[in-house]
Amino acid sequence: MTGVNSATPPRRRRLARVSAGLNRPDEQSDPSRISKVGNTIGKAVTWDGWLKLGAVVTAVGVLVGFWFTDHSLQATNRQIEASNRQLVLAQQTEITDRLAKAVEELDNQGLDARMGGIYLLGQLAHDSIENRSVAFEIIGAYVRTHAAYPAEVPRQMDSYKCNSDGKITPDIQAALTVIGHRDSPAEEPVDLSETCLNYAQLMNLDFRNVDLTRSGLMNAEIKASTFVGSRFQDVSFVGARTTDTDFRNACFAGTILTYTSLTGDDLRGATFDGGYLKRTGLTNVKVGSTTLHAMDIRQTDLTGLDMSQVTVQDLFANDENHWPPGFTPPPLTDRAGIAPGCQ
Template sequence: MPEGQDSPARADTEGAQPAAVRGRGARAVAAFFGWSGWTTVTALATAVAAFGALWFTGQTLRATNGQLGLQHQIAVTDRLQKAVEQLSSESIDTRLAGIYLLERLAKDSPTDHEPVFAILSAYVRTHTDLTRCPRSEPDPRTFRATPPPTDIQAVLTVIGRRKSGHDLPYGIDLRNTCLTGADLAKADLTHVQLTGANLAQANLYEADLSDSFVMNADLTGASLIGARAHDTVLLRAVLSEANLFDADFEGAVLREADLRGARLSDATLKLADIAGADLRGTDLRSTDLTAVVTISTTGVPLRYDDTTLWPPNFPPPPR
């Protein structure tokens, strides 16, 4: 064999080696990509990617919501400050705008319900002088009440139509206020503090006074037709010449109340306490007294008839 030439056998062997390597590589690649576990790996990778995307989205949303919440609170604070500033204006129109702005704020932001109505209650207390309030004495039958100013009436209207479920207990404080002749028809006055208030000749038609404190209040000549006063404390309240027709005083405390000349026709006093109440001249026709806690009519001239329902074993006074 000439020098420098490989033998045919060696050449064939060397040529076969790359082919074998290529065959093994192809099989390895095929095995690698044909591995059944890739389905699981792919699914896991997809899940991780999806979780990462969700986490990132959640973080972004939380950051956005936090910023929006802060912006909302700033906007609410600005509205509250603006409304309070309007209440101090000399212009009645501006004050009214402030009152209704506060009402809107309480509706839009229930968390601000409490401060809004604390402000409105304070406004009534500071702008109604009880010492200058006209008195219903000496003769309530000839008394003519002066209605409250327009802005005070507006606040009372707003209070009367509020969502009382957002109140703190007895959070509406109208104690010792002059509210003579006020229009509170169908007003929600539940849990309101009215102790010492002057409500002479106020219109409380179908108002709800349940669970309110109305001690020592003056309701002379007031209209409480169809009013609801469940568990209302009316201790020593003056209700002389008041129209209490069809009112519901279930569980109310009327101890030592002045009911002279009041009309209690068709009223309900189930479980009411009227011990020591002055009933002289009170109209009790069609009044349900069957379940009153205490009642005393000794020597008291009353107006009643056969439709009056007395407590069991209670001897009606002479007519």
């Protein structure tokens, strides 16, 4: 009986085990484990590497932004370049059309149309540097074709016969005016050689770098214009009137200035070689380092000139010449010499 009673019934043993399990301390509430977790979190929060990591992330973001910005700018630049190419192409097409239109007008039978073509070329030369030389080549060719000096007309006193009515036509006058208003005369040569420009009106024009070799300017009216360094090889100025015009360093070789009136012109540094300065009026003309060689100066009054710096040699003069006071002319010849030509 005693052995049976002392034995613990199975049900009670199961209850005892359950009770023991309930009273077992929970591993998750172990103070040491909680402390470790807290320390880990604390270290993570206070880790000084967060600043470096943030800097890296920021740098990566900036680089990515730069990359997108650069690609965006490249795309924009490509669009701008494409637009610019289209614009340039459109401008070139417009200029080509204007040039073709102007040339077409020059071939028109109507005077007004031809003058319009000349002014169109002048405006085109102003608007387009690339086509400037072409425009003036066309204008020069037009003048040489429509105002050509006839081969059968001598270039002496008969130069007035170089055109039928004695005067240039309005379209030729318009061409001369456009040429005289070039933007860069020193860089834009124009060939007007062997042309008949009698009675031309050259007022306030710049004719530097214009080739007038063997041309006729009889009875031309030239005022306040520029011919610095110009070459007047075998040019006829018979009866022309020049006023306040700059002829410095110009070359008058074989030039005919008979019956020409020069008033207030600047002839300093100019060379007169083997031509005619006969019965020429010289009023308030500036001379200095000027050369008079082998010229026919008969019946020309030189009293108003300061000849102190003028080189005089082999002049053809007579008793009707008047010299400046105190000036002794060199030995004279009995005929005009032959001009060697402008160098």
